[in-house]
Amino acid sequence: MPTSPNRRDFLKTGLVTTATVLAAGPGFLLNSRSSHAAESASYPDVVIAKGRDPEAMTRAAVDALGGMKAFVKPGDKVVIKPNMSFGSGPAAASNTHPEVVRAVAQMCSEAGASRISILDNVLHSPNECLKKSKIPDTCQGIPNLNVNVIKGDRLFRETPIKDGKSLKTMKVASEVLDADVLIAVPVGKSHSGAGVSLSMKGMMGLVLDRGVFHQRGLQQSIVDMVSVIKPQLVVIDGTRILSDGGPGGPGKVIPLNLVIASRDMVAADAQMVALGTWYGRSFEPKQVSHIKLAAERGLGRIDLDKLTVKNITS
Amino acid sequence: MTFQRTAQSVTLTIFVILLASAAYPYMEGSAADFFLRLDPLAAVGTMIAAKAFIWILIPGLIILALTFILGRFFCGHICPMGSTIDFLSRIAFGKRKLPADQNNYENDRRFKAVKYVFLAVIIGAAMAGVSIVSFGSPLSLATRIYGLLFYPLLMFLLDLGLRLLTPILPIIGLQSWLYIDVPKASFDTNGLIAIFLIAVIGFAYLRPRFWCRYLCPAGALMALPTNCSVFRRRVDDKCINCGKCVRMCPMGAIKNDPKLTAFSECVMCLNCQSVCPVNAIDFGLAPQVPATVDVTRRGLLVGLTSGILAAGVFRTGIDAQKSEGLKPLKSGDPIRPPGALPENEFMDKCIRCGECMKGCLTNTLQPIWFKAGLEGIFSPALMPRLGACATNCNVCGQVCPTGAIRRLPLIEKNHAKMGTAAIDRRTCLVWERDKKCLVCDEVCPYNAIEFKPVPNLTNAPPFVDEMRCTGCGWCENKCPVHGEAAIRVNTSGQLRLASGSYVERAKELGFAFKQKSKTSEQASPGMFEGIEGVTSPADGAGKDTGLPPGFE
Numbered sequence: 001m002p003t004s005p006n007r008r009d010f011l012k013t014g015l016v017t018t019a020t021v022l023a024a025g026p027g028f029l030l031n032s033r034s035s036h037a038a039e040s041a042s043y044p045d046v047v048i049a050k051g052r053d054p055e056a057m058t059r060a061a062v063d064a065l066g067g068m069k070a071f072v073k074p075g076d077k078v079v080i081k082p083n084m085s086f087g088s089g090p091a092a093a094s095n096t097h098p099e100v101v102r103a104v105a106q107m108c109s110e111a112g113a114s115r116i117s118i119l120d121n122v123l124h125s126p127n128e129c130l131k132k133s134k135i136p137d138t139c140q141g142i143p144n145l146n147v148n149v150i151k152g153d154r155l156f157r158e159t160p161i162k163d164g165k166s167l168k169t170m171k172v173a174s175e176v177l178d179a180d181v182l183i184a185v186p187v188g189k190s191h192s193g194a195g196v197s198l199s200m201k202g203m204m205g206l207v208l209d210r211g212v213f214h215q216r217g218l219q220q221s222i223v224d225m226v227s228v229i230k231p232q233l234v235v236i237d238g239t240r241i242l243s244d245g246g247p248g249g250p251g252k253v254i255p256l257n258l259v260i261a262s263r264d265m266v267a268a269d270a271q272m273v274a275l276g277t278w279y280g281r282s283f284e285p286k287q288v289s290h291i292k293l294a295a296e297r298g299l300g301r302i303d304l305d306k307l308t309v310k311n312i313t314s
Numbered sequence: 315m316t317f318q319r320t321a322q323s324v325t326l327t328i329f330v331i332l333l334a335s336a337a338y339p340y341m342e343g344s345a346a347d348f349f350l351r352l353d354p355l356a357a358v359g360t361m362i363a364a365k366a367f368i369w370i371l372i373p374g375l376i377i378l379a380l381t382f383i384l385g386r387f388f389c390g391h392i393c394p395m396g397s398t399i400d401f402l403s404r405i406a407f408g409k410r411k412l413p414a415d416q417n418n419y420e421n422d423r424r425f426k427a428v429k430y431v432f433l434a435v436i437i438g439a440a441m442a443g444v445s446i447v448s449f450g451s452p453l454s455l456a457t458r459i460y461g462l463l464f465y466p467l468l469m470f471l472l473d474l475g476l477r478l479l480t481p482i483l484p485i486i487g488l489q490s491w492l493y494i495d496v497p498k499a500s501f502d503t504n505g506l507i508a509i510f511l512i513a514v515i516g517f518a519y520l521r522p523r524f525w526c527r528y529l530c531p532a533g534a535l536m537a538l539p540t541n542c543s544v545f546r547r548r549v550d551d552k553c554i555n556c557g558k559c560v561r562m563c564p565m566g567a568i569k570n571d572p573k574l575t576a577f578s579e580c581v582m583c584l585n586c587q588s589v590c591p592v593n594a595i596d597f598g599l600a601p602q603v604p605a606t607v608d609v610t611r612r613g614l615l616v617g618l619t620s621g622i623l624a625a626g627v628f629r630t631g632i633d634a635q636k637s638e639g640l641k642p643l644k645s646g647d648p649i650r651p652p653g654a655l656p657e658n659e660f661m662d663k664c665i666r667c668g669e670c671m672k673g674c675l676t677n678t679l680q681p682i683w684f685k686a687g688l689e690g691i692f693s694p695a696l697m698p699r700l701g702a703c704a705t706n707c708n709v710c711g712q713v714c715p716t717g718a719i720r721r722l723p724l725i726e727k728n729h730a731k732m733g734t735a736a737i738d739r740r741t742c743l744v745w746e747r748d749k750k751c752l753v754c755d756e757v758c759p760y761n762a763i764e765f766k767p768v769p770n771l772t773n774a775p776p777f778v779d780e781m782r783c784t785g786c787g788w789c790e791n792k793c794p795v796h797g798e799a800a801i802r803v804n805t806s807g808q809l810r811l812a813s814g815s816y817v818e819r820a821k822e823l824g825f826a827f828k829q830k831s832k833t834s835e836q837a838s839p840g841m842f843e844g845i846e847g848v849t850s851p852a853d854g855a856g857k858d859t860g861l862p863p864g865f866e
Binding site for chain 2: 174194
């Protein structure tokens with residue numbers, strides 16, 4: 001568990017043993033980053049940046065976690081995973097706001113990333129997704145950046161899930177497995193199967209054989225997946241959320257005018273659940289079972305009241 | 315490169331480009347089917363079978379008319395089947411020269427008559443109202459070979475190539491190639507098409523253009539006017555009787571005396587002219603000589619009679635009986651593409667070229683084996699388990715060369731009801747196992763699935779509203795039941811109009827085909843790709859908690 005909860009958290013929650021086992025296992029993405037936990041000790045667990053400008057909020061939120069340089073070292077290969085699975089525009093809120101994605105990509109570039117890949121295994125027609133999400137257009141001009149739809153099984157590698165409960169193996173995008181840093185940039189949205197689709201559920205866009213997730217039990221499968229592909233940094237687009245009708249919409253879109261950032265995918269997702277209105281009402285994070293199960297497995301923290309949450313206005 | 319090779323390369327390239335353009339999104343007016351309409355046999359055979367003059371098939375008649383002037387120039391320069399045979403046998407066997415005594419006209423004259431008999435069979439069957447054009451029409455054959463065999467193979471090879479190159483692409487600066495999404499297509503009967511092609515090329519080892527020489531009924535049709543064709547092979551007195559031209563003729567059209575030509579066989583390839591060591595041969599206006607179309611009257615009569623009898627066999631077969639206004643006699647009638655003409659007319663006009671299947675966005679249009687009888691082989695039908703008819707696509711009708719599938723605007727096409735979905739209660743997860751499953755409803759573009767509570771089931775099971783169902787097959791495609799879907803489309807209620815508006819007819823009949831806003835807005839290809847975005851029975855686990863989906 002190199003990055004998500006910091007060292008102090010491990011001790012507090014008494015999950016050191018589990019964490020060690022997990023880190024020794026499929027932590028290939030994260031091994032070189034393990035020093036970050038120590039660095040992050042003085043930073044908040046979760047940042048909530050409020051404002052009107054998606055880019056300013058995103059920058060402020062990441063800066064409050066130590067800036068992108070805390071995550072991306074010069075020469076690093078970075079994969080950014082937004083939501084761009086649907087052929088719909090930013091207003092529909094089924095895809096991440098393109099300006100949030102651009103801000104993250106820009107910061108990676110400033111931190112010296114040698115390659116920044118924005119990837120998603122989309123559901124609608126690739127061209128429609130790329131065009132209507134406006135992500136490629138908006139991100140134009142950022143050096144070393146590519147926005148691509150990943151399809152076709154030659155782009156994926158079979159990867160074991162050592163501690164998987166529902167899944168023992170899955171096919172993950174090779175580029176993700178070979179990357180130095182993985183950043184999740186989901187939009188806050190409801191999901192007809194998983195309750196919500198945030199940073200953890202969003203990782204399914206990096207997996208090829210995801211149909212089986214539904215057959216084996218979606219919620220547990222998501223947790224199995226993120227035990228292997230774990231973003232080091234999560235930036236959740238809460239400029240507006242798709243509060244029902246997700247993941248594809250159309251549904252009720254509610255502006256929240258905020259961006260959440262965290263090193264801890266579970267905490268970030270939990271925070272988004274707590275801040276949002278879903279299907280016309282409020283929920284506790286533990287009511288979303290993949291968030292609860294992920295916390296139980298020590299993949300992150302769900303106890304928001306015990307976390308340092310920093311609110312900023314940009 | 316000779317004039318002929320150049321012409322063949324150009325025409326084959328145009329053929330391939332037009333075929334490739336039969337795809338979604340289809341550019342209005344790009345005439346993907348134009349090349350197909352050049353086929354004289356498809357034109358003549360189809361018109362006779364359909365007992366109608368079919369305007370869009372005029373190009374084929376023009377080619378036939380031009381034969382009166384130019385002879386069988388089509389075979390030598392334009393026909394993609396001929397070009398393919400030439401190119402592939404050249405690759406497979408190199409440049410082969412037969413001895414003059416084996417390749418002269420007289421040597422295999424008897425066999426050259428076979429194609430006329432084949433033509434007579436096709437015409438006879440057409441006269442009796444059954445189109446078997448597809449068995450011999452070269453454009454139908456070539457389109458099947460290229461569209462249903464070569465196209466998927468090419469995609470396979472592209473994917474394989476990219477797969478092998480994956481490790482080195484970033485090194486050679488072609489990182490963007492990594493993400494190329496190679497479309498996948500697969501077609502039923504492709505093995506048979508492959509075997510046919512192998513046979514055609516294999517037999518070309520025995521005699522060049524074996525198919526064209528002995529069997530091609532379109533070639534036979536175009537041989538008929540060559541008796542009076544104007545532009546012909548001429549040999550002057552410089553001829554030294556070396557026999558080189560006889561050996562080189564791909565059609566065996568030069569007689570034992572190399573000064574003489576069987577014009578019915580000559581495809582105007584000009585080979586003889588280029589190999590003649592003394593420049594004794596040229597092509598130009600030539601005097602009329604006696605006929606060489608050498609099928610016997612007996613042969614023709616036997617052919618015609620066989621054709622009529624063959625039509626009788628098909629017509630008295632069990633598969634033809636449904637068309638007499640009876641209910642289908644067998645289960646599993648083929649679900650025809652949207653806008654397909656009434657079955658009899660459809661079968662008359664369809665030349666089984668496979669262009670609609672090549673163009674089909676979701677690969678659901680498949681060539682069938684014998685579901686419509688022997689004469690129905692290669693005709694198109696939906697295979698919903700593989701793909702469903704996309705609401706945003708009407709390519710099949712746009713590219714049909716004969717109008718067997720009507721060229722309909724999208725809204726008309728979406729009212730051309732193909733059939734009706736029916737639920738198999740023995741396997742439906744709700745009906746049989748009382749699970750909470752909504753997949754068929756969620757993917758239905760037309761809201762044709764309703765859930766109504768029934769006694770003894772905690773979960774409300776699905777019912778199909780036949781007045782809303784167009785038979786598009788999304789429900790069957792995504793039904794999570796393993797193996798055969800628990801909801802399947804059958805042909806009942808299908809709308810097959812020879813003319814007039816589907817929208818109006820649907821309204822008259824009380825149908826209400828109204829798309830969900832979701833699908834009309836986001837009607838993009840692949841919208842239902844994967845089960846994502848659809849609630850799976852396992853997700854809900856059958857509990858009704860009163861909470862929104864996914865929360866507990």
